[in-house]
Amino acid sequence: MVELVAAVAALVATGGSLWAAGAAAVVAYVATCWWWPFAFCACCRGKGKHFRKDGRAFRDCGWCAGRGRRFRVGAVVLARARNGRSD
Template sequence: MLSRAATATLTAATHGSDPAATLTATIHTAGQVATVLLIVIIAVAFYLFTCLVWPFGKCRRCKGVGKFKSPFGRAYRHCGKCDGSGLRVRVGRHVINHMRAVRGAGENSTTGRGKR
């Protein structure tokens, strides 16, 4: 008789849904979130790896050419955004450079392992 009362209370608390179905739905949702999170982490790691190997991309203003034609089409001028190189530093490379600078600043600290 005690189990019937507990079942009635549990059923009333879940608003008439099956507790096993609710638990199964929660497990499926958690698994889906974990899968999406894993895919995002792999994509970010791959992007940072490509930024490590290829740190530069094409300049967005001049499309990698490094120069513009004059309005009349006879002369060229250098792109002001990339200074005529046609390259820009990718966003991921900025992140890698920042992480290296922070790590280097921590290792060069005089309050830890240094001369005493």
């Protein structure tokens, strides 16, 4: 992680500001995926359940299996890279 920050700082120092901004965004996204790999489920809005219009009956969300959160795309890529999977 320190090496990436040093590389971004070197790019900024040489005048590659657009590349540095993109690299900084990627580093920030990867760091947040490592720190917090979950995001709220967009299907159930983080509730984990789907309710009827009257609010009484419910069923578990099929996308997140009732947890209300899902793995972020970056977290899945990091996990596959860490475990050596390429499928």
